[in-house]
Amino acid sequence: MSLVAVGTVAFDDIETPFGRAEKVVGGACTYIALAASYFVKPVRIVSVVGGDFPQEMLDNLKNRGADLEGLQVRPNEKSFFWAGKYYRDLNTRDTLDTQLNVLADFDPVLPETYRHAEFLMLGNLTPQVQMRVLDQLQRRPKLIAMDTMNFWMNTAMSDLLQVLKRVDVLTINDEEARQLSGEHSLVKAAKIIHQMGPKFLIIKKGEHGALLFHGDNLFYAPALPLAEVADPTGAGDTFAGGFMGWLAKTGDISMENMRRAVIYGSAMASFCVEKFSVERLQELNTEMIERRIKQFADLVHFRM
């Protein structure tokens, strides 16, 4: 089934305790699309880049089956740019620089073929832009997932609440779930967030894994402990890409299959962090992914 992915396609400067990378390819939509491309084709991209964005990367996306019709290219402008520095625990980071550039007045336009999307992933963007995408759909997708962040809770809460009403799955981290709900207990937070709209809530906890809440049904996918983590950038978006890619591939949105999708998302994220930028996400294959899924199964296996 078709998957539409909305979000940034951009450049990052990244510093971690294990190295640094300058002006490398990043952006939520890039990570989402690459991760999802291992499961479903085409992934239809909605984004905007400047003339500085490398044609080679766009070709890579096309070769991996992405549909770039919804990608706006503005030759005389610059792509969105983010610079960040991670601390030793890799769970905390500082934003050093943000240059909106083409994103400042981004108005997403959905090509005709996109408007009947069966699966839609709204990457982290201004809630207003996310809403603009929803408004252009000609029928309601089978499943709409969205990502957001604390920044929008602080600056655009009422817009955010409007978008939340219209989506099925929300993916945020634990601190964001606490902020959005006003509850410290994630169990209580989930109940409140369910009432805001999303029937499914995924709480991403980085090295501590991910939780999927659906009413009283609760699933905990631990993260795979890794000997080496090079760069956590994009792990959350990669998770979303693997999660939605698996659902779009199977077309099955039962809770049973959602659990499986969370494991696929976690597996893709565990690859993502092994190298800087999107490097690792371009060198995988089905066998490598299935082997990792088995590692996740073994990680939590016990017999009663």
Next chain:
Amino acid sequence: MSLVAVGTVAFDDIETPFGRAEKVVGGACTYIALAASYFVKPVRIVSVVGGDFPQEMLDNLKNRGADLEGLQVRPNEKSFFWAGKYYRDLNTRDTLDTQLNVLADFDPVLPETYRHAEFLMLGNLTPQVQMRVLDQLQRRPKLIAMDTMNFWMNTAMSDLLQVLKRVDVLTINDEEARQLSGEHSLVKAAKIIHQMGPKFLIIKKGEHGALLFHGDNLFYAPALPLAEVADPTGAGDTFAGGFMGWLAKTGDISMENMRRAVIYGSAMASFCVEKFSVERLQELNTEMIERRIKQFADLVHFRM
């Protein structure tokens, strides 16, 4: 099979965002013994209390099948006392007061019946005291587990390293594993700690669950997300009690059964935090425990 539990039997003052409790029963050995008592009898206690410790609590322990022959009572002295305050996230706490009292010159004496213990749990104490216990054993137990903390790493590292050489299982939290090994990655930390002695390493991560490392064999037991957590005090000791209690009950120290034991430990810890002090640990039964084990199984269940 027999289980010997060594550690403090004490008083706590506890303040959490959800309430406070003054001079309530605490101590590592108390939590270990109560948790283990649901699986194995007798739990043979090695500890020391003052004349101020309530006879009622000692009777409760006895009624739950504890053997108190190794519990020294010093009528004219006071029991060990700890006061602590938890912050909103319940993962961080400040120690407000520590009064060693009877613990200051505690010299553990193992009664004759204890010296052939098949399972031994060394709760968090001075490494020298832990060593004194090991020196009194007449044969090597089938399994020796120990708990320790950052304080001993800072003040008695060489003693600690001596004890580590002689134990099979070490239970510490993630920050302690990082400090002990000098490695941030828990996978790398585990390899280094294995070389220090313990073939099994359990890393306790509070609300994020527990990891069991045994060479390349790795098990991740998530914690059960709870709507209400009243008091995290003793959760780690309760985990150890459930873990060792299950192993002593079954007499099986295969990795397969160790995984199961980690789940039993996690289940007991999830009960412990629901009420202040040792209250919850005195009102359980086998059916309640088995029901919770099923919740843990369901929590991580997915089909490939």
